[in-house]
Amino acid sequence: MSATKSLPKTYKAIVVESKGADFKIVDRELKMPGANEVLVKTEACGICHSDSIGKDGHWPVPYPLVVGHEIVGRIVAVGSDVKSHKVGARVGSGWEGGHCHVCTSCRKGAFACCEQGSINGIKKDGGYAEYVLINQESVVRVPEELDAAEVAPLLCAGVTVFRAMKATEVKPGEVVAIQGIGGLGHLAIQFARQAGYYVVALSTSDDKKDLAFKLGAHEFIGTKDASKQVEALQKLGGAKVILATAPHGDSIGAVVPGLGLDGTLLVVAAAGPIKVDVNQMIAKRTGVRAWASGSAIDSEETITFAQRSGVKCLVERFTMDKVQEGYDKMMSNKARFRSVLVFDQ
Ligand SMILES: [Zn+2]
Ligand SMILES: [Zn+2]
Known part of the structure; x- marks a missing residue:
């Protein structure tokens, strides 16, 4: 193991002690990394809707738990088996917190779908x-010159929408509709524009019209009436992709007839059951696909693309003592557009 010389004995962590408990700031003993881990001094961590899985115990999680999977910081110690990451390096880690290398998903290179995979903060x-241990295979390289708080959400919200669109057959010039203009949607509009698609922003009201255009949308359809959204998309020849970023099953299912020939409804929002009319789908050979997050290299590609094309995550920053405020803003969809925790350096 190698480490920087002046590491503290203890550090502050925001802990959830049991299912649904309030956040609590506690002092913890700093543990050195295991053979396969790096120890990271945290600069920023995005506050994501999926943190509620750990906070409210929607899945079985090990309490007491420190949530958070949009991590950016600097390596301060590396385990004995870590070959490709050095002390002092600027890194991060997202949802994918480690994988087994041997399951079917891993053997096909789909590390984020590892059957035995670990998840940071879950x-x-x-x-x-202030410090977090990261498995070496989930370490994301982060360029020095980037702002930690702006990069952090790219490791979950960003990589999810960017990688999901890359997984489709959509070509430059084709219509991509982005449904929902929140944390994921505001990034998706920018990525889609920069990738060369014809971008249509779908929202339930006119409130976000100016913003959508500023982010790069070519067209904006602001109405609660799904049939009007469908009509507008069909006037454009139908969408090749409708990317659903907001977790509302009814409105997701209702826009499926807005797809064009061989179009795909691409769902990245955990919306639960959705109802679709397969008769319309058969006529246009359309499909429904879902996508989750990405691996470390996917996150690096997302960061590179964002850096080169000027895609930026709009963030609101919160210090550790304001974690509840940042979390509440995210949960009530009032953050513009991602809440991010920032740490003293
Ligand atoms: Zn997330
Ligand atoms: Zn695996």
């Missing part, structure tokens, strides 16, 4: 803390 402690 299956192990995450980034709502």
Whole structure:
């Protein structure tokens, strides 16, 4: 193991002690990395809707738990088996917190779908803390010159929408509709524009019209009436992709007839059951696809694309003592557009 010389004995972590408990700031003993881990001094950690899985115990999680899976910081110690990451390097880690290398998903290179995979801030402690241990295979390289708070959400919200669109057959010039203009949607509009698609922003009201155009949308359809959204998309020849970023099953299912020939409804929002009319789908050979997050290299590609094309995550910053405020803003969809925890350096 190698480490920087002046590491503290203890550090502050925001802990959830049991299912649904309030956040609590506690002092913890600093543990050195295991053979396969790096120890990261956290600079920023995004506050994501999926943190509620750990906070409210929607899945079985190990309490007490530190949530947070949009982590950016600097390596201060590396385990004995870590070959490709050095002390002092600027890094991060997202949802994918480690993978087994041997399951079917891993053998096909789909590490984020690993059957035995770890998840930062869900299956192990995450980034709502001054220090965090990261498995080496989930370490994301982060360029020095970027702002930690602006990069952090790219490791979950950003990589999810960017990688999901890349997984489709959509070509430059084709119509991509982005449904929902929140944390994921505001990034998706920018990525889609920069990738060369014809971008249509779908929202339930006119409130976000100016913003959508500023982010790069070519067209904006602001109405609660799904049939009007469908009509507008069909006037454009139908969407090749409708990317659903807001977790509302009814409105997701209702826009499916807005797809064009061989179009795909691409769902990245955990919306639960959705109802679709397969008769319309058969006529246009359309499909429904879902996508989750990405691996470390996917996150690096997302960061590179964002950096080169000027895609920026709009963030609101919160210090550790304001974690509840940042979390509440995210949960009530009032953050513009991602809440991010920032740590003293
Ligand atoms: Zn997330
Ligand atoms: Zn695996």
